[in-house]
Amino acid sequence: MAQLTLDDITKIFYDDDEGEIRAVDSVSVDIEDGEFLCVVGPSGCGKSTTLRMIAGLEDVTSGEIRLGDRVINDQPPAQRDVAMVFQSYALYPHMTIRRNMAFGLEQSTDLPKDEIRERVDDAAQLLGIDDLIDRKPGELSGGQQQRVALGRAIVRDPEVFLMDEPLANLDAKLRADMRTELQHLQEDLDVTTVYVTHDQTEAMTMSDRIAILNDGKLQQAATPLECYHEPNNRFVAGFVGEPAMNFFEVTREGETLVAGDFEYPLSASVADTLGAETDLTLGVRPEDVELVAEPGSDHDYDAVVDVVEPRGNENTVHLHFEAGDHESFIATVEGMRTVAAGDAVTVRFPEEAIHVFDGATGEAIRNRDMDTVEQIESAV
């Protein structure tokens, strides 16, 4: 078992029309032994390229990939001791499930036949596909094929699992089941795993840490809760969380943040932490937006409900300010609260819950108070 290190890796593609394309730009992450790291980001952010570089399917333009003490940049894929699960499963359609799973061992090791057979049987049993083992991939459902693809990786007993959106082709119910199962499996096998997904729910729920990429650059690599509560920048804050954080462009005037629709006075202690920058972005998570009975503080504003999306346990409420440009935003309230479209309500943005970002660079200047988060958690 070993730690996987990405040290300042960069990938540049050359295109005849567009010239240089920096798909991955100086990404550095240490992935601990046995850690489950999710790499997330929007399409084209370089997450798959990063994974393919680790696998050895793409060259690294610059930087180093190390597995333990070994630099694996120039090793062919087969010698890296990694196994990959593809989104399309990439099973060999003309081979039985048994041969699909055994193929890697046959090609890359000198193991005797009965040993291979045994390992394939074990893996098949672990995944609950032992009764399908003599069928061909075409006769299996998507979920079963997914298991075979996993099994093919497991029998290799690699140092690192690489997974490229392995659940993307499954239906929602099955995806949720497989998510849990994958997590258990990874814990049992205790193999370092790099998991690429564009689905932030998957990333939040499964991983030990999340690495968020945008435009080829690493935005943040931290635990899911850190990414959620203490985002490094506006991109991370907006990407993690569903519904996404509300952002308001504001200008700082003394101890007040002035937006088109509202003014947000700051307490002295908060104002002190903001530094000299006046061009700022105010961020509030929907679940931190409170609907209050009547105005009681400086942070209360009049708003009108546009749409209510009931979700059972909670409602997602789309609102807009009554004053100014009628900018819209989202609040999440308890499921039993009765709010209807057209209602005039009072919203509160509690000061301990606000995030402030640099308006130009998007860097986080102030994140929400973690004390209050912990209070809430311990109270529950």
Place this chain on the structure above:
Amino acid sequence: MSTSTGSPLSTLREMGARRIGLYLVLLAGIVFYLIPVETAVATMFKTQQAFTATAPYVPALGEGFSVSSAIRAWETLRPGLVDSMLMAIPATILSALFGSLAAYGLTTIDWRGQVAVVVLIIAGIFIPYQAVLVPLTTFWFQIWPGLVTGFVNTVFGFVTGGNWAYPRSGNVQLIQLTITHAAYGIPICTLLFRSYYQAISDEMIEAARLDGATAFSIYKNIIFPLSLPMFAVTLIYQFTQVYNDLLFALVLLNDPNTQVATQRLVRLTGGVQQDFTLTMAGAVIAALPTLLVYIFFGEQFAKGVAE
């Protein structure tokens, strides 16, 4: 399925006019396409007198029936059929195999200058046979024997004493024809396989690479088994091409004892008095091998074309 359990007539009644019309058209199509074949077979089993006396497509029975033309045609063609097989089967297999390997190298493996090679290969398809006849004969009858003779007499001169001569027998010529056909078939086979391989999932090939398979192992274990339908297509196509060729055979085979079926078929035509029953018998017999190939590989062929 029809709900009716009654007689065929009531089933027919239920089908409706559209269906019946469709079947009638199809039936007409079958008749249209089979008439020439039926005519050839009918003519083949007639005497000369019966041939002149009856319509071509009416089979002769009794007096007019004769197998003598068929037997004569068979006697004449038999050695040619054997030589044709000896030449066409290896040539076909070689074209398909090399075409498949080349296409694999041109799609799945990445290297510089691929496009230039593909362009050259495609250009190869469009070189007319006639344009290469002179260079081809010069090569096989002068340059190649000269080279081999020189090489053997130089390197093994202590054994041959400089007197070894390139064998110009019919069998050697047959091998030369085989190689020519194999080479001439590679471009079209490459093109067919290339488009087939482009549709094969890249991720699967990458999975195989991660599994530790070498380029050749990927070909042997994955690409080759997956391209069997395409092999059926190229085998049928190439076999028909090579087997039916007369031009190269006329130019490259000049030993009367080693002649392919198409050359021998020429002997059955013409003459002072045209014997149509003999010509037809020869045509039918000469066409049999290509028919058999279609029958044996037909299912795979359909799969390969459909995919």
